[in-house]
Amino acid sequence: MALLQISEPGESPDPHQSKRAVGIDLGTTHSLIATVRSGVAECLSDHDGRVLLPSAVRYHADRTTSVGQTVLECRSSDPLNCFVSFKRWMGRGYKDINRSLSPYRFLDREGLLTIDSAAGPKTAIDMSAEVLRSLAQRAQESLGGDIDGAVITVPAYFDDAQRQATKDAATLAGIKVLRLLNEPTAAAIAYGLDQGEEGLFLVYDLGGGTFDVSVLRFSRGVFEVLATGGDSALGGDDFDALIVQAWLKDLGLSLDSLSPSDRHRWLILAREAKERLSAFESVTLEGPLGQQLLDRNSFETITKPLLDKTMIVLRRVLRDASVEIEALKGAILVGGATRMPQVHRALTSLLGCPIHCHLDPDEVVAMGAALQANLLLGQRSASDDWLLLDVIPLSLGIETMGGLVEKIIPRNTTIPVSRSQEFTTYKDGQTAMAFHVVQGERELVSDCRSLARFELRGLPPLNAGAARIRVNFQVDADGLLSVSALELNSGVHASTIVKPSYGLGDEAITRMLRDGVDHASLDMQLRALKEQQVEAERMLLAVDAALAADSHLLTVDEQHAIQCAADHLRSLALQSDHHAIRNAIHALSHQTDHFAALRMNRAVSMALSGRKIDELA
Ligand code: ADP
Ligand code: MG
Secondary structure, eight states, X not given: XXXXXXXOOSOOOOTTOOOOEEEEEEOSSEEEEEEEETTEEEEOOOTTSOOOEEOEEEEOTXXXXXXXXXXXXXXXXXXXXXXXXXXXXXXXXXXXXXXTTOOSEEEOOSSBOEEEOTXXXXXXXHHHHHHHHHHHHHHHHHHTSOOOEEEEEEOTTOXXXXXXXXXXXXXXXXXXEEEEEEHHHHHHHHTTGGGSOOEEEEEEEEOSSOEEEXXXXXXXXXXXXXXXEEETTOSHHHHHHHXXXXXXXXXXXXXXXXXXXXXXHHHHHHHHHHHHHTTOSEEEEEETTEEEEEEHHHHHHHHHHHHHHHHHHHHHHHHHTTOOGGGXXXXXXXXXXXXXXXXXXXXXXXXXXXXXXXXXXXXXXXXXXXXXXXXXXXXXXXXXXXXXXXXOSSOXXXXXXXGEEEEEEXXXXXXXXXXXXXXXXXXXXXXXXXXXXXXXXXXXXXXXXXXXXXXXXXXXXXXXXXXXXXXXXXXXXXXXXXXXXXXXXXXXXXXXXXXXXXXXXXXXXXXXXXXXXXXXXXXXXXXXXXXXHHHHHHHHHHXXXXXXXXXXXXXXXHHHHHXXXXXXXXXXXXXXXXXXXXXXXXXXXXXXXXXXXXXXXXXXXXXXXXXXXXXXX
């Protein structure tokens, strides 16, 4: 496809004043902020020299808020008001999340997921805004003034609702978002892959609670995300849980028998063991019930199923992108959990291409975002003229007659993108048309996610099929969708920006993708059936109208024959044999040929006041 120029929201470069541009990695476990100094991206640290800010927020009854490490320390004493991992709730509703393992007081409400706290009801957007505010504060102190703009990273699979929620959080924190950037693309920029050879790259991101794989193509100065995939419930934390299980098994205890605070204590201990094993062959730690030992070999054996799982996902994403392993130019490691030596080993032996891992895997995403922010604020050097392209995670389409989905933009299309398709009216004299925008891979609307509805009113009353309505889908560089409809004869138009109905998670995306594949052949049959049913109904409407107006042109026998064929079709259309419906449509069409010719002949002869049609030949 043609490469699309991304408009740059920053103002033109001012040689006298350098702008404070930052990149923010708003992570599930940790968040970071980075900036570019003398052409080099670096993460900014807090007063204690730490660059990682735990994405943790505590609400107090006096309406004050704490963010970061101190919150983690209070989690066991104040579990209801200390929030972590809220990135998983971004853009979701009450019904979309798994509440069973959380201690929080979720409120059963429509719309955005809301959780009660000592300071009143809060959303993931509020919590993310606290983290962003804290990072912005850090940048302000370090850079000596307010930041002028930020690039915030999001997982490549984030949908419209999740992206919008991220932007809302930034707005709430008073941060100007230059654009959202996909995390894997940011990592590739941090490694300067834009300065090197063209080719295909794989980004393997194993964080605390999530695993993401993306395939990027870099060509002619452009990054393109070819495919993404992952597992939203797989990360470093799962490795910790397996360690705890193994320890408890040795002690004859089970995880379920522990109180929440004990469980928490064991998990912290396991995490420490895991992290130390990245540097040491074995560790001994002081646990709640005495000394706990672990060596690297047994750790790797216990957790091998998790590592294997990531490799399965990785192969699937490569398949999705139609990329052979041999074609990869390199792989990039992102996320704290890729420090585990077995990750590096497994990737080296599977991929056989260079593995980029010399930058800190916690920091690469923020660094890439900072480089991009710098560019967008016009502080570029001559060589920095890359563009960025990302993909949409699920197909976008529109509902057509019979509850079918017409896909306008297929999934994994690079953004920004604009696509149009023409539709027409179904009934004679129709003056309004309802549009239903949906997202998903299935053929039937009922299996897809509803994004928005809008109406085109004031159409000129034309015969069915005469109106020409062009529907345009546009996805901007941040992955947000606007849809418009224009009737080409009259210029009547309507549009909507998909203010996403909050509430689709990455599990849901994965499920919808899987269902799309699993049900493909069934869907095709259903689609064929629905199409024939719609055609049958259209035909019956036309025949009924013609009979009502002009049945006097026919003999009684002819009328009867048409009625029989119509009734036959009407009864078959209620059943599910699309071949039979098609045959009945043909039969009715055949039966009415003569009637149609008579009507035409009469219309023409009326227009020509008495001259016979065959005189005109
Ligand atoms: P997220 O992107 O979800 O915010 P991070 O990229 O910060 O997560 O990764 C956090 C995970 O990385 C945690 O599970 C943590 O235990 C793990 N981790 C951090 N350092 C190491 C290390 N040295 N060895 C192994 N795992 C580590
Ligand atoms: Mg991360």
